[in-house]
Amino acid sequence: MKIIADNLQITRSDLADALFHRNPDPFQVLVQAMEAAGAEAIDLNTGPLGRNAAREMAFCVEAVQSVSDLPILIDTANPVAMRAGLEANRKVAVINGISLEPQKMAEILPLAVQYDVDVIGYLLDGRSQMPSDQDDRMAIALELFQRCLSAGLRTEQLIIDPVVAPLIWQDGLRRNRDLLEIVRRLPELLDFPVRTVAGLSNLTTGQGPRNLKRRIEQLYLSMLAAAGLSWVLLDIHHHDTVASVRICQTLLNDDIFAWDPTANDGSSAP
């Protein structure tokens, strides 16, 4: 399990301001801090972009890649911005993401094929709703997989996000328990060792004691890791959570154990 940092959100006022003035410095400072804190990939969440979506996205991608070689997840629902980000990309880009929503299938999925990049597929229905039922989620995974292949994607390009639900939802506990099973069973269901990703912050959305939130996230993360999750999206400044990822990486790999969790850089983890 490797870490995608979710801190690069252009809705942050300092970044929105920097984007407006085409000042790469705040992006670069943040990206370097994210990498130093242990990020193994960076999610670039632009939020809603303005009229100059394409130019804005290109600027963001260039700002990130001017200081980092990490994979960059281009996180936008705007196909024009997505294409501009892929054009600007000079390193490793991942499309974040698609779902069975017709617009995404029609306008985002072909970009993954055209630019030959990995793409995150969310287990959401055609209206971008989370299925409440486990069988529905399995059926969506199969349909998404098959439609990606039909569109010309190679199996290796798809990364599935089964979508963590907020615990405070009425059936939040059941959904997230089902999610563990989905992560474990997807490779068998798709007859391929498909990679999976999950966003951790969604779990503890809402009011709640901060320390308890972190503990819940870390313990659920450990369950996800044991289920075989490939990537986790999290706030890289939650140092305890990052340390927990390192411990999970250690527990689940084949090295000889050592007490220093930082000695394991995750390079041998799945």
Add this chain to the structure above:
Amino acid sequence: MKIIADNLQITRSDLADALFHRNPDPFQVLVQAMEAAGAEAIDLNTGPLGRNAAREMAFCVEAVQSVSDLPILIDTANPVAMRAGLEANRKVAVINGISLEPQKMAEILPLAVQYDVDVIGYLLDGRSQMPSDQDDRMAIALELFQRCLSAGLRTEQLIIDPVVAPLIWQDGLRRNRDLLEIVRRLPELLDFPVRTVAGLSNLTTGQGPRNLKRRIEQLYLSMLAAAGLSWVLLDIHHHDTVASVRICQTLLNDDIFAWDPTANDGSSAP
């Protein structure tokens, strides 16, 4: 997943002294503290007993049960002491434990049948060695299960302990990863929802930073919980670890989520 406290070890000098003088007070004080800290069962580990093994064990069981209704795990390899403990028991007792070791099969297992109590079966070979290979461990589980049934045990009475290995062993990481799979697969292997138990302290045996040990234990515990572990044996004074059990219980049950983990007393957990 419920908690068995492993703190009642007669090798502790204060308890050894109290036993010698047949003074139940230190036992009672400790047992009440264990229950207050969240113990849902109590392991009574007598260590090597003297010439008066039977009387000493009876005294210990009576001391515990004079202040607590919790299930008591009688943890001795001495069949005379085991029988005395079962005779003294007035509440719920569990035999801890048996293995394929011939002496245990011949002298301890029949006591579980005779006294109609649950019994913990360790996945160890006939010489009480831990199998290093996963297939061997599965084979031992099957043989243990079948020999218990042949001896007249009801399936419901057996609780399997797959035996956590110290991480510092050369293959400690692999063994404990295999253990997660064993816990998950045992019900299918034995075609029965067999209960499982694991002792957590063995994981971090040896020199190592204390806080890191606790974090590793908690994250591995979470993996065990998700794999379906029924009971965990731990130091009840590790409050963070106990809190982690409560969170795991919450994450894995069907209630509606609430931020207070102590609101969940584990009564609806497996």
